[in-house]
Amino acid sequence: MQQHLHTAHSVASGLRALPRRASALAATQAAWRFYANPRITLPALAAPLLDHAGEVSASRLHHYALIAHDFSGLNFAHHDSKGDRLTLYRPNDLGYMRQSALLLTDGDGEPIAPLDLGLEAADGVHSTRRQTLLPRRPALSELGRTVAYVENLGLAKPCVHVIDRQADSLVHLRRFVRGQRRFVIRADDIRRVEYEGVSLLLEEVEQRLKRCFRKARQVDYRGKPATQYVAEARVVLRRLGRLTRPRPTAPKRRQFIKGKAIGVRLIIAQVRDRKGKVLATWRLWSSVEDGVKAAEIALWYYWRWRIESFFKLLKRGGQHLEQWQQESAAALSRRLLVVAQVCVLVWALAQAGAEGNELRALLVRLSGRLMKRGVDYTMPALLAGMWQLLAMLDALERHTSAELLALAEPFFRALGEKPNFKDVKELV
Numbered sequence: 001m002q003q004h005l006h007t008a009h010s011v012a013s014g015l016r017a018l019p020r021r022a023s024a025l026a027a028t029q030a031a032w033r034f035y036a037n038p039r040i041t042l043p044a045l046a047a048p049l050l051d052h053a054g055e056v057s058a059s060r061l062h063h064y065a066l067i068a069h070d071f072s073g074l075n076f077a078h079h080d081s082k083g084d085r086l087t088l089y090r091p092n093d094l095g096y097m098r099q100s101a102l103l104l105t106d107g108d109g110e111p112i113a114p115l116d117l118g119l120e121a122a123d124g125v126h127s128t129r130r131q132t133l134l135p136r137r138p139a140l141s142e143l144g145r146t147v148a149y150v151e152n153l154g155l156a157k158p159c160v161h162v163i164d165r166q167a168d169s170l171v172h173l174r175r176f177v178r179g180q181r182r183f184v185i186r187a188d189d190i191r192r193v194e195y196e197g198v199s200l201l202l203e204e205v206e207q208r209l210k211r212c213f214r215k216a217r218q219v220d221y222r223g224k225p226a227t228q229y230v231a232e233a234r235v236v237l238r239r240l241g242r243l244t245r246p247r248p249t250a251p252k253r254r255q256f257i258k259g260k261a262i263g264v265r266l267i268i269a270q271v272r273d274r275k276g277k278v279l280a281t282w283r284l285w286s287s288v289e290d291g292v293k294a295a296e297i298a299l300w301y302y303w304r305w306r307i308e309s310f311f312k313l314l315k316r317g318g319q320h321l322e323q324w325q326q327e328s329a330a331a332l333s334r335r336l337l338v339v340a341q342v343c344v345l346v347w348a349l350a351q352a353g354a355e356g357n358e359l360r361a362l363l364v365r366l367s368g369r370l371m372k373r374g375v376d377y378t379m380p381a382l383l384a385g386m387w388q389l390l391a392m393l394d395a396l397e398r399h400t401s402a403e404l405l406a407l408a409e410p411f412f413r414a415l416g417e418k419p420n421f422k423d424v425k426e427l428v
Contacts, residue, residue, distance in 0.1 A: 035331035045337040046117070046128035050153065052344060053103050053113040057156040060112070064182070064288075065155045066104040066300055067115065068307040069146065069163045071139050074098050074119070074322055081327045084121040095322075096121050096329055099142060101150055102307045106157070109303030110351050111310060113344050115153060116146050117336060121329035128337070138243075140172050147181060160184060160288060162304045168285070171241035174259045177287060184301050187283040193266065194236040202283050206268055209233055213270065216295035221271050221279050232267045232294040265290070269298040309379070313343055317380045346382050363389060 034040065057065055073088040076095040085094040097120035103112040119126045124133030125142070129149050137145075147161055161176075165186040176183050187202060195205045213229040220226065238261035244254050267284040286297050314321045319339050326332045349356055349363075360377045363385025371377065395404065 035326055035334045038330075040334060041131045042117075042126060042128045042333055042337060043131055045334060049113045049337070049340060049344060050115065053115060053153075054155065056105075056112045057103070060105050060107065061155075061157040062105075062107050063157060064106045064160045065157045066106050066109070066303065067147075067150055067159050067161045068102045068104055068304045069100070069143060069161060069167070070102075070307050070311075071097060071099045071143065071166075072311075076322065079325075081325075082329075083327070084123050084329050086120065086122045096332070097139070098311075099125070099127070099139075099146065100307060100310070101146055102310055103155075104162075104303055104306055106160075106300070109300070109306060111306045111343075111347050114310070114340050115150050117333070117340060118142075118146075119329045119333050119336070123329075126329050126333040140167060140169050143167060144172060144175060147176070148179075151181070158182060160300065162300055164304065169241070169243075170237055170239065171243055171257055171259065173237065173264070173285065174241065174262055177262045177264070182288050183286065184288065184297055185285045186301065187266070187285050189283065191283075192239060194238060194261075195233060195266075202266070205233060205235065205266065206231075206281075206283070209268060213268075214295075216269070216298060219271060221273075224273070226271050226273055226279060228295075228298065229270045229272060230267065230295045230298050232265055234263060235266045236261050236263050238262075265294070265297075267294045267297050269301070310343060313346070313379050313383070314339060318343075318383055342383070343379075346379050346386075349382060350377070350379065366392070 073093070074095045074097070075088070075093065076082050076085055077093060079085070085096065087093065088095050088097065099116070099118040099120065100114055101116040102114050104110065105112060117128050118134070120136055120142075124136055127134050129146075134142075143163070147159075150161075151159055160182040162184045163186070165188055167185050168188045168191070173185070189202060191202050192199060193202065193205065194200075195208070200208075209231040212231040212233075214231065216228045216230045218225065219228050241257040241259050242254060243257060265286040265288070267282075267286055269282040269284070270278050271280040272278055282298065282301060284297065284301055288297060313319070314336075319342075321336070321339075324332060324335065326335060349360065352359075357376075360382060363382050364371065364377050365385070366388035367381045367384035369378070369381040369384060371381070399407070
């Protein structure tokens with residue numbers, strides 16, 4: 001894990017040799033054996049993450065455990081050595097499908113730990129839920145099983161599953177309601193519902209609620225101040241559900257499925273500028289109890305973006321996952337879980353409170369990153385600073401202060417500068 005305490009580069013996305021290790025080749029060979037070892041199972045690698053989530057859920061969750069779900073593709077189109085890739089969206093778009101469930105706090109939306117990680121490959125799904133491969137299923141069917149798995153982890157608070165509009169399927173909404181799952185799902189804008197006994201499109205419901213919007217909070221929208229307004233209504237969904245199933249040698253088959261009418265909360269959140277112009281609109285389905293205010297549920301959905309920040313830390317903002325050279329989804333999955341533990345460490349440092357201010361400031365200085373005005377740190381900056389701190393501690397362990405000063409003098413002479421190490425010399 002310490003070998004991943006740094007930000008990677010697209011042309012150098014592999015491990016770094018730890019300062020205390022004698023050989024970079026030895027570190028590389030050890031990592032290759034570890035990722036290729038079939039006896040190292042994904043549930044075993046995920047156990048520290050689940051233990052951490054269980055400890056935190058008992059102390060930091062107020063009323064609910066927010067679970068942000070997402071599934072999207074990892075592009076490895078030019079990695080021909082990966083023989084178990086599958087076709088993602090287009091014929092030449094090859095790679096793996098990533099499935100994730102991230103635990104967030106309900107007080108401030110801070111990420112705690114991933115509860116489920118999986119990679120769908122041509123041979124099946126490499127998941128933390130089981131030692132052996134899971135069969136490949138449609139994304140929403142797999143999502144339903146992930147929801148059930150998370151519910152059975154025994155977290156200290158009830159789960160609320162927060163999902164983007166790709167999960168707006170009437171068939172699966174009915175399954176969630178039947179299973180008494182709490183969810184917040186972004187609705188497809190083109191959806192017909194029954195409101196006050198009348199069949200209406202969501203846009204028409206929104207027009208009828210025009211006078212019901214209430215100011216919720218001040219927000220930033222693309223770097224500019226804005227205001228969020230929220231309204232809600234109880235609606236009924238009674239139309240036919242629709243499933244689209246793939247066929248091996250023919251176009252996808254669309255199947256219409258009857259089901260019982262279900263009642264859900266429709267929460268509409270609008271972001272408006274100072275002149276009242278609507279800049280963005282979210283339409284959300286929710287089965288959370290009426291005692292939870294609509295404004296709070298809208299905030300929960302806003303926090304769903306934290307899972308995208310998690311992916312950014314895995315990709316271009318940190319580890320450059322899509323440039324990893326492991327040659328199978330099994331090896332990639334093992335490395336992904338190691339990196340997930342690094343992300344948990346970074347989040348814990350970011351959430352350490354006032355006592356962590358000095359360390360965070362030091363890591364930002366060591367990283368060499370420039371922060372925006374008003375921003376004290378970013379997750380990639382903390383990650384970059386951690387590696388520099390490890391190297392610095394190793395140098396202090398191997399050399400005295402006087403030796404470091406002597407080693408540094410030729411370097412500063414070459415720069416034409418004179419180092420000011422007065423305080424250090426006095427200490428020596």
